[in-house]
Amino acid sequence: MKNIYTSVDMGSDTIKVVVCELHKNRLNLLAASSVRSRGIKKGVITDVTKASESLKEALSEVELMLGVKIKRVIASVPSYFAEYTYAEGKIDIKSEDKIVSGDDIIRCLHNAVKTKIGVNNELVTVIPIDFSLNDEQLIKDPKGLQGENLSSRMILVTTPKKNIYSVVSLIESIGVIVEDISLNNIGDIYAFKNSKTETQLGVVINIGSETTSVSLYNKDIVVKSAIIGLGGNDVDNDISYMYKINRDQALKIKERFALAHKLYASVNDFYEVSTKNNEIISINQFEVSEVVMSRLEEILTFAIKEINNLTNKKIQYIIITGGMSNMAHFKYIVDEVLGKRAIIGNIKVIGARDNSYSSAIGNIVYFIDKLKLRNKQYSMFSKEDVEELSTTKKNLINISNDSMLGKVFGYFWSE
Numbered sequence: 001m002k003n004i005y006t007s008v009d010m011g012s013d014t015i016k017v018v019v020c021e022l023h024k025n026r027l028n029l030l031a032a033s034s035v036r037s038r039g040i041k042k043g044v045i046t047d048v049t050k051a052s053e054s055l056k057e058a059l060s061e062v063e064l065m066l067g068v069k070i071k072r073v074i075a076s077v078p079s080y081f082a083e084y085t086y087a088e089g090k091i092d093i094k095s096e097d098k099i100v101s102g103d104d105i106i107r108c109l110h111n112a113v114k115t116k117i118g119v120n121n122e123l124v125t126v127i128p129i130d131f132s133l134n135d136e137q138l139i140k141d142p143k144g145l146q147g148e149n150l151s152s153r154m155i156l157v158t159t160p161k162k163n164i165y166s167v168v169s170l171i172e173s174i175g176v177i178v179e180d181i182s183l184n185n186i187g188d189i190y191a192f193k194n195s196k197t198e199t200q201l202g203v204v205i206n207i208g209s210e211t212t213s214v215s216l217y218n219k220d221i222v223v224k225s226a227i228i229g230l231g232g233n234d235v236d237n238d239i240s241y242m243y244k245i246n247r248d249q250a251l252k253i254k255e256r257f258a259l260a261h262k263l264y265a266s267v268n269d270f271y272e273v274s275t276k277n278n279e280i281i282s283i284n285q286f287e288v289s290e291v292v293m294s295r296l297e298e299i300l301t302f303a304i305k306e307i308n309n310l311t312n313k314k315i316q317y318i319i320i321t322g323g324m325s326n327m328a329h330f331k332y333i334v335d336e337v338l339g340k341r342a343i344i345g346n347i348k349v350i351g352a353r354d355n356s357y358s359s360a361i362g363n364i365v366y367f368i369d370k371l372k373l374r375n376k377q378y379s380m381f382s383k384e385d386v387e388e389l390s391t392t393k394k395n396l397i398n399i400s401n402d403s404m405l406g407k408v409f410g411y412f413w414s415e
Helices: 048-066 102-113 161-173 184-192 232-243 247-256 285-310 330-338 355-373 383-392
Strands: 003-010 014-023 026-036 072-076 083-092 121-133 149-160 177-182 201-207 212-218 221-228 270-274 280-284 317-321 342-344
Touching (some): 003 048, 003 161, 003 184, 003 355, 014 048, 048 161, 072 355, 121 221, 121 355, 149 161, 177 184, 184 212, 184 221, 184 355, 201 285, 317 330, 330 342
Parallel strands (some): 003 072, 072 177, 317 342
Antiparallel strands (some): 014 026, 212 221
């Protein structure tokens, strides 16, 4: 089986679609698209028709690259008012040989969920902390071990039902099946996790277009999060206001000319642009970089305040991601405001080096991680799809309940 997965991240600024293949335990990017989103405000769908058109465009770009229609996806849902609840589950091992199977893990996780979901909330995912056999040793993966009973400590991730239903309904209205759902802050940590983060308390700051998320992780498990109402669009607005130019021009200047820190900005480099009054002006790189730097300082300072609100314990790492973190000389402003403990995320997937894709790629990694723990095999592309894909793009493959979501594959992988 070719293990190929598609992830959709419906952001306020862009809708991103990524398709990856897991080959020899390594994730490779097959295709990715990013199109300007419409009908989405601060991650929430405000105009179904416009949002649907943007999603279709993003999917079409990937389908054109691959020569195959996208039929199934993992979807990120808004994290507004997300709750992270500690829970415990325990079951007896029913098999004759008393050896723990993937199905036993599923039953154990399911056992903890029954009475923990609020009336207005819906389950997004269950993140196991650890397992124990016969109430003794703590282990990460109990499959294949023998015992009379299995128990688990876990985090239940829930959000208001409207956050989930709006996204799932929109995607399925265009004929695409939602196989799993996740939050972007879960994807973010899975995009960057390593042997150090697995044992530490840390934070990921994702600077989006309209909002910035600050998420706290204990041993790679999200435990708290906060959202700041500032993002990359505020930088665009600042440039637009300062020089009396439209936002599209301001965006180009931010992406192509300005620096995130004025330290190495040149006073002799200029960018010519037409104002709203049709006047041609020359923008100095040093000055516009000061404008950008001022807003980024504000965003990162707010992030520090949110970190202090989330925990009074010592943070061992801070990872910065999101589209803004790709900006030239961004590391200098991070060092100045957050110090040396903070780093800019570095996606390790072959073919993807843009941090705006971190959530979408990370959610695929998380999806695969759930499959492994539950001992399930699954691909979002059928055998026929793979054959067609291999024919059209040979160079891509193997590069080195009653609830609406009861049918969503990502619940417990019991189907």
